[in-house]
Amino acid sequence: MDHVELDREDRIRRALQHLRDDTTDQWDDTVTFEAREYTDPELAKRERELIFGRVPSIVAHSSEVPKPNDFLTMRMPSNQVLIVRQRDGSVRAFVNLCRHRGALLEEQPSGRCRLFSCAYHRWSYDTDGSLRAITRDNTFGDIDRSRFGLVELPVQERHGFIWLIDAAGAKIDVAAWLGPEMDAILGGYDLADLHCVRSEGFDEPVNWKIMQDAFLDGYHIQYAHPNSAAKHIHTNVMTFEDFGRHCRFVAPRKTIDRWIDEDPGDRSLASHITETHFLGPNCTLLRQPDHFQLLTFRPDPARPGYSRMEMRLIVPPVERSGMDPAKWRKLWDKNWEILLAVLHREDFPLLRASQTAMVSTSAGPMVLGRNEVANQLFRRETRRLLEADGT
Known part of the structure; x- marks a missing residue:
């Protein structure tokens, strides 16, 4: 095994020892919080501006826009967004709004387009955001077209994901945001070589931080999921790594139980755990033995008691799976339906x-x-971002 895998096995064995001792990794102290953190409109406004308007967050996997002219649209906390794969293979992001009278430019959630044309008056834009055509321009009047292209948003691809800052003019540096430890961890997973086989979004009457908290929590499994996840994953046992803005933790699956009373020796125990990564400010990336799941949580543009959750299933492409396409699709469709059932029920x-x-x-x-x-780390880092402007 290389150094990285040995480190992982060490973390798994620490989790195994927690099982033997009925313990878990712990924070320095308990901390109190108030209900207003999930209901206050002014705080929600500051989160939209000081968190999502300043730091990168994942909005898609690169495989969702695989070819030039492929696009995605989405609602961010502050902007309607259009993401487009460019002819040179890069990705650019724009405010999804016609610069004429403010109509929504592209209404479809995804597709392929060589030209974006507004349904209201048919102004047209190139995929690079430049204003291509003004209908009946001989009567419209003279304007500087270079000033009325689509407004660009900061976007960057890294580690197979598309990262966005929800504010025009911001500077984006995903590697700096991740920090050297988490950047190296993600780099080791070869996520760019995987495929987003299924994705779906849900608008829920729940604050985004309540949603995010639920998917960092190993304490509730036995009680909230007695007939599903609790049959497979141990409750209230984890080994935890604090990377500042981000973290990683191991939770043992119940298949590890045979090693509680028996020394596993040098054998790998990687198939007996789930490994979770919190990628600040709003993503949970779960590493399973044969695939990844990405969960993202974004606040509603106006209402603190609402948010959008998006879930993605990221897997080896069929060409690398060794399965025929029908079997491959059936496997991941079944996996997806199990995930959805747990979420909704x-x-x-x-x-x-x-x-x-x-x-x-x-x-x-x-x-x-x-x-x-x-x-605890999620709350600490959210507060740090809110306090970064000194108010």
């Missing part, structure tokens, strides 16, 4: 109820435990 109802409870005016302080290490 178990996670979402709990989280909607949490948001409902948070509007209680006499809620009183609540508390994160020392065992909720990834949740």
